[in-house]
Amino acid sequence: MQKQFLLLxxxxxxxxxxxxxxxxxxxxxxxxxxxxxxxxxxxxxxxxGLLDPNATRGIFVTSLYGRxxxxxxxxxxxxxxxxxxxxxxxxxxxxNPGQPGEAVNSFGDxxxxxxxxxxxxxxxxxxxxxxxxxxxxxxxxxxxxxxQTGDGEFNQILKVLVGTSFKIAKHSFYxxxxxxxxxxxxxxSDEIRLGFETGSQVFKNKFLLLVRLNTILSFYNGxxxxxxxxxSIFANNVEVTNLGGEINYFLTKKWSASFGYSIPLSGKNIYxxxxxxxxxxxxx
Amino acid sequence: MGQKFQFTAKYxxxxxxxxxxxxxxxxxxxxDALTIDDNGFATATKDGLATIQxxxxxxxxxxxxxxxxxxxxxVVTVITETATMTTDSGTTTTTSDTNTSTIDSSTATSTLTxxxxxxxxxxxxxxxxxxxxxxxxxxxxxxxxxxxxTETATMTTDSGTTTTTTTTTTTTTTTxxxxxxxxxxxxxxxxxxxxxxxxxxGTIQTTSSYKLTGSYEYGLNDAGQLVLDIAGxxxxxxxxxxxxxxxxxxxxxxSGSYEIGEVTVFNGAHSYTLPSSVDISDYKYIxxxxxxxxxxxxxxxxx
Numbered sequence: 001m002q003k004q005f006l007l008l009x010x011x012x013x014x015x016x017x018x019x020x021x022x023x024x025x026x027x028x029x030x031x032x033x034x035x036x037x038x039x040x041x042x043x044x045x046x047x048x049g050l051l052d053p054n055a056t057r058g059i060f061v062t063s064l065y066g067r068x069x070x071x072x073x074x075x076x077x078x079x080x081x082x083x084x085x086x087x088x089x090x091x092x093x094x095x096n097p098g099q100p101g102e103a104v105n106s107f108g109d110x111x112x113x114x115x116x117x118x119x120x121x122x123x124x125x126x127x128x129x130x131x132x133x134x135x136x137x138x139x140x141x142x143x144x145x146x147x148q149t150g151d152g153e154f155n156q157i158l159k160v161l162v163g164t165s166f167k168i169a170k171h172s173f174y175x176x177x178x179x180x181x182x183x184x185x186x187x188x189s190d191e192i193r194l195g196f197e198t199g200s201q202v203f204k205n206k207f208l209l210l211v212r213l214n215t216i217l218s219f220y221n222g223x224x225x226x227x228x229x230x231x232s233i234f235a236n237n238v239e240v241t242n243l244g245g246e247i248n249y250f251l252t253k254k255w256s257a258s259f260g261y262s263i264p265l266s267g268k269n270i271y272x273x274x275x276x277x278x279x280x281x282x283x284x
Numbered sequence: 285m286g287q288k289f290q291f292t293a294k295y296x297x298x299x300x301x302x303x304x305x306x307x308x309x310x311x312x313x314x315x316d317a318l319t320i321d322d323n324g325f326a327t328a329t330k331d332g333l334a335t336i337q338x339x340x341x342x343x344x345x346x347x348x349x350x351x352x353x354x355x356x357x358x359v360v361t362v363i364t365e366t367a368t369m370t371t372d373s374g375t376t377t378t379t380s381d382t383n384t385s386t387i388d389s390s391t392a393t394s395t396l397t398x399x400x401x402x403x404x405x406x407x408x409x410x411x412x413x414x415x416x417x418x419x420x421x422x423x424x425x426x427x428x429x430x431x432x433x434t435e436t437a438t439m440t441t442d443s444g445t446t447t448t449t450t451t452t453t454t455t456t457t458t459t460x461x462x463x464x465x466x467x468x469x470x471x472x473x474x475x476x477x478x479x480x481x482x483x484x485x486g487t488i489q490t491t492s493s494y495k496l497t498g499s500y501e502y503g504l505n506d507a508g509q510l511v512l513d514i515a516g517x518x519x520x521x522x523x524x525x526x527x528x529x530x531x532x533x534x535x536x537x538x539s540g541s542y543e544i545g546e547v548t549v550f551n552g553a554h555s556y557t558l559p560s561s562v563d564i565s566d567y568k569y570i571x572x573x574x575x576x577x578x579x580x581x582x583x584x585x586x587x
Contacts, residue, residue, distance in 0.1 A: 044577070047523035050493035054577035090578065099578060146526060146576035226525035227550045237523070269523055 023125050023163055024117045025069030028284075032066040035279030037260075041271035047237070049268050055099070057271075060084045061108065068284075073117040077129075081108035083149040085141065104141035109150040110134040115161075124164040129180075131157040153186035157193065173200045189222030189237050199246075208248040212262070215241045240267035246277075256281045286318075286328035287356050293324065293338040294565070296533045301540040302566075309339045317356060328356035488514075488570065488584045494521040496572055496582035503564060509557050510564055512544065516553040526576040529556065531567035535583055538573055547572070 025031065040058040043051050063081040070076055086103035113131035120126075137150015159180035166173055175198040182191040194217070199210025217239055224236040244262025251257060260277035264270060295306035312318045312326070317334035320326040326336065337351035483503020490496040498518025505511045512529075520527065524547075532541035544556045565587075572582040 046493040047521055048493055048495075052493045053579055054574075055579065144526065144576055225522035225550075226527065227522045227548075 024073065024075045024115050024127055025067055027069045027072050030066060030068040030284040031281065032064075032284070033258075033279045033281040034062075034064060035258075035277060035281075036060065036062045037275055037277035039271065039273045039275040041273035043273070044271045045240075045264070045267040045269065047269055049239075049266060051272055054271075055087055055090060057085070057087045060086075067115075075115040077111070077113035077115060077131075079111040079113075081110070081137075081149075082106075083108040083137065085147040085149060087147075102142055102147065104138060104147035104149060106138040106141065106149045108137040110136045113157075123166070124162065127161045127163075129157075129159045129161065131159070133157070151186075151188070153184055153188055155182055155184045155188070157182045159193070171200060173198060184222065187222050187224035187236070189224075190219040191238075192217045192219070206250055208246075208250070208256075210246050210248075212244045212246070213241070214244075218268075236269075238267070238269045240270045241265045244275075248281075254283050256283070288328075289318075289326045291320070291324035291326060291336055291338070293350065295340050296568075302533065306340050309341075311337045311339070313337065330356075332356065482564075484564075484586050486570075486584045486586060488518070488572065488582055490582040492574075492579070492581045494524055494574075494581050496520045500570070500584070502570075502586055505557075509560075510562055512556040512558065512570070514549075514554050514556075518549075518552060518554070520547060520550045520572075522550050524574055524581065526574055527581060528573050528575050530571040530573055531558075531562065531586075532569045532571050533567055535569045535571070535585070536580065538571060541571065542567060546575075 038058070038060045040056055041054065042056040043053050046052050061081045061083045063079060065077075065079050067075050067077045082105075084103060084105045087099075087101055089101035090098040092098050111131050111133055113129050115127055115129040118126045118128055133153075133155040135150055135152050135154055137148065137152075139148045139150050139152030141147035141149055157180050159178050161176060161178045163174065163176035166175070175196070177197075178193070178195040180193040180195075182193055184190055194215040195212070196214075197210055197212045199208055201208050218237040220237050222236045242262055242264050244260060246258055246260035248256050248258045258277070258279050258281065261274060262277070263274040264272055291310070293306075293308055295303045295308070297303055308322075308324070310320045310322065310324055310326075312320055313335040314332075317330055317332055318326045318328055318336070320336065324338070328334070332355070333353060334356045335351055335353040337349050339347055339349035341347050483501055485499070485501050488496060488498045488500060496519070498520075499515040500518075501513045501515075503511065527547040529544040529547060530538050530541040531544060532538060534540065542558075542562055544558070568586055570584045570586060571580055573579070574581050
């Protein structure tokens with residue numbers, strides 16, 4: 001469950017990171033970001049989508065994200081997370097011994113992607129992407145194996161992306177949507193991933209405000225469960241709908257700083273907690 | 285002779301840890317219904333409904349107590365039987381009497397089941413002397429009748445304690461063959477046996493949003509091993525790797541508990557065999573605990 005959750009959160013914050021990169025890069029240009037996100041959760045969505053409590057756990061991820069245009073139509077994307085999963089010491093006033101704290105620090109699962117522009121028109125762009133999820137994280141972290149920073153499986157996400165720009169009351173906006181399929185291995189269920197994002201530059205183009213809605217739906221076709229995982233892997237069949245927002249402030253034409261906030265609206269087998277994100281980006 | 289009972293009580297502190305040799309205070313209501321010593325051994329002194337209460341003063345100075353009510357009898361049944369029979373015949377009489385009574389009121393928390401069986405055995409020994417030179421025969425007949433009455437009373441309280449009382453009454457009757465009457469002399473052997481409960485049955489229930497349900501029996505198997513037998517109607521969510529089963533004295537904590545093990549069966553019958561170091565009365569609750577999240581998923585009260 002936490003493992004899945006971790007991946008999902010990575011996905012969401014990848015989305016936030018992607019937010020300032022509207023379309024595929026032109027040849028020789030790029031966008032690079034040093035970012036971090038954080039959350040602490042004391043409740044989670046169960047397999048029935050209901051809320052249950054849990055011992056408070058936290059995740060802090062520092063990441064490098066970059067995208068670089070090798071041609072006008074092909075962009076390479078990379079995401080390298082360094083993850084800390086922790087649980088603070090539990091102390092009970094009733095005299096119960098509680099539990100000691102624990103933490104695991106390691107690289108998370110690295111994502112490598114290629115984006116290909118299929119069509120470009122003055123008002124819209126159609127592109128596709130293939131993302132490879134490299135199992136570089138630790139999938140057995142901690143004393144009980146539940147402090148994972150990766151899922152140990154190699155997954156492939158194929159997406160179709162559509163973007164457009166428009167004006168409302170003489171104010172320019174952009175919007176983009178994506179539909180993807182995540183083909184997962186090692187008994188995990190495959191997933192459908194839906195994304196929508198819209199934003200606009202305001203205050204003399206010094207700020208970019210955007211809102212993002214991401215959804216993951218499970219095919220429930222995986223064999224992995226507590227019954228056959230021997231307890232070492234968290235639950236399969238994660239679903240979530242996540243709403244987030246982000247503010248980007250352009251320090252210069254090349255440098256910008258961002259702050260993001262997101263929260264799951266519903267889900268299954270995933271933490272229920274808001275996440276905070278921040279970063280510094282450079283545009284080449 | 286009054287009924288005898290042995291009561292036991294355990295005191296657990298706030299963390300669920302049993303306290304050795306607690307200073308228990310036993311009281312009886314009404315006071316003339318029973319006598320009880322400091323060890324919880326009670327003897328009935330009158331018929332009626334009695335209430336036993338055990339109390340202890342905690343370290344914080346507060347008094348906590350528990351009580352149970354049940355019917356008692358001052359005198360255990362003694363059967364005196366006078367047999368009248370006609371000689372020169374072998375007679376076999378078997379009498380069976382079963383009496384079951386149940387106490388059920390707002391204060392009575394015990395169920396009393398009383399079963400009595402009376403068996404009469406008659407033996408007939410005859411000696412005959414015959415004089416071939418005479419036309420007169422002499423015959424001597426002695427009949428001995430033994431009446432054995434076995435009475436078993438089983439009381440099960442709400443807390444699961446089972447008390448069995450067995451009373452055996454033997455009546456021997458010797459019949460004078462020259463008489464049409466006989467007399468009986470009853471003897472009474474009153475034996476009180478107190479036994480610990482051998483098994484408990486219950487239902488596991490979820491305390492979370494995860495599915496967890498099923499019946500179980502917790503007790504000794506034929507080999508004398510303590511076993512938690514989960515029935516075939518058991519179902520648990522497979523979305524919970526890291527689910528563990530515990531025996532505990534605190535329904536909300538695994539502190540001081542015994543970890544049976546990780547759950548590997550999520551549907552159907554299975555069992556856990558416990559080590560000899562665990563006694564059937566050591567733990568009051570079964571807990572299902574999601575270990576990575578350190579939260580309870582389900583439980584059951586054993587007794």
